[in-house]
Amino acid sequence: MYWLIGNNTVIEKNIVYNSYYGIYSGQNSPNIINNTIISCDFGIYLNDNEIANTSPKINSNIIAYNSKYAIYSEGKPKPSQVIYNLFYGNNLIGNNNLPIGTGTIITINKNGTPSDTYFNLISNPELSSTSPFDKSFCELLSSSKAINAGDPGRKDSDESIVDIGARSYGQTLSVIDNNYKNNSLIVYPNPMRNYLNFESKIGLKEISVYNIIGLKIDSVNFENEQFNYKWDLPSHLMSGLYVYILKNINNEIFTGKILKQ
Numbered sequence: 001m002y003w004l005i006g007n008n009t010v011i012e013k014n015i016v017y018n019s020y021y022g023i024y025s026g027q028n029s030p031n032i033i034n035n036t037i038i039s040c041d042f043g044i045y046l047n048d049n050e051i052a053n054t055s056p057k058i059n060s061n062i063i064a065y066n067s068k069y070a071i072y073s074e075g076k077p078k079p080s081q082v083i084y085n086l087f088y089g090n091n092l093i094g095n096n097n098l099p100i101g102t103g104t105i106i107t108i109n110k111n112g113t114p115s116d117t118y119f120n121l122i123s124n125p126e127l128s129s130t131s132p133f134d135k136s137f138c139e140l141l142s143s144s145k146a147i148n149a150g151d152p153g154r155k156d157s158d159e160s161i162v163d164i165g166a167r168s169y170g171q172t173l174s175v176i177d178n179n180y181k182n183n184s185l186i187v188y189p190n191p192m193r194n195y196l197n198f199e200s201k202i203g204l205k206e207i208s209v210y211n212i213i214g215l216k217i218d219s220v221n222f223e224n225e226q227f228n229y230k231w232d233l234p235s236h237l238m239s240g241l242y243v244y245i246l247k248n249i250n251n252e253i254f255t256g257k258i259l260k261q
Contacts (some may be wrong), residue, residue: 011035014255015138015166015241017130019214021045022066025056029080034150036062036138036166038130043090046097048075057081060150062125062138062165064088073097084109084151086121086164110161111148121145125165132211133240135191135259140169187244191259196231198246203227206247209258217242225249233260 009030015038016022022037023044037043043063046054054077063070063085070090071079078097087093093103101117109115113123126144128136140146140163147169150162163169186199198207203225209217218234225248239260246254 013166015257016040017132025054028053029055029057031057032059032061034060034162034166038062038065040066041068042066042072043070046073046077048077053077055080058085060084060154060162060164062086062146063090064125066090069094071098082120083118084120084149084164086123086125086146086149088122088124109149110152111145113145113149121149137241138165139167140165142169144169187256187258191261192233193261194233196233196258198229198231200227200248203249204229204246205249207231208245210243210245211240
């Protein structure tokens with residue numbers, strides 16, 4: 001689960017699986033962009049905060065197979081945007097908090113797929129696998145309507161319109177996550193077997209590793225900033241997808257995905 005607070009918070013290119021809340025928006029207007037949120041109770045949950053208006057921007061996400069709501073509001077909060085997303089297999093898309101017309105097919109997305117007025121798709125995402133133990137977890141099949149259906153203002157590496165969801169069609173897990181630019185951080189090898197190296201140009205304070213359902217596997221806090229750290233994997237660690245969360249000396253927090261073979 002991701003807990004978001006703040007106007008400048010960005011949660012991007014993450015897979016959230018089998019959690020009660022996929023993403024919990026606590027207050028203000030965070031940006032929820034290009035994530036895949038599947039098999040949770042609530043895909044995105046908006047907290048009713050009397051002090052700060054909860055109004056996230058929800059853009060180009062796959063929100064599917066959630067047992068209760070894709071997007072749920074506790075009280076009055078409403079998203080400021082719900083655009084270029086794909087909804088499928090949720091019990092309900094939303095309760096009282098979605099822009100009028102969300103989910104009602106009325107126009108066509110840029111890739112030619114029927115969509116609502118905000119270019120959201122109501123379509124099977126056609127994922128290669130929904131098992132976190134598969135290397136193809138949440139990859140798009142070539143027939144997926146999510147391909148080239150995201151926000152036209154965003155581009156994939158081939159300069160085409162970004163695909164909806166965390167993993168673009170044909171994408172492999174990246175050694176350098178998009179949270180760090182200009183090689184500020186390198187995390188390798190990915191996939192990993194026995195260890196994982198973190199090399200950073202900005203000193204690190206904390207490293208934590210979680211499994212795909214949000215259980216902490218390991219964490220380390222550094223008394224002095226670290227620029228190189230080798231994490232030895234626990235011997236019992238099973239194959240599958242994992243998430244690391246880093247905090248640097250500037251108290252910036254970044255996340256990335258790694259695969260254990």
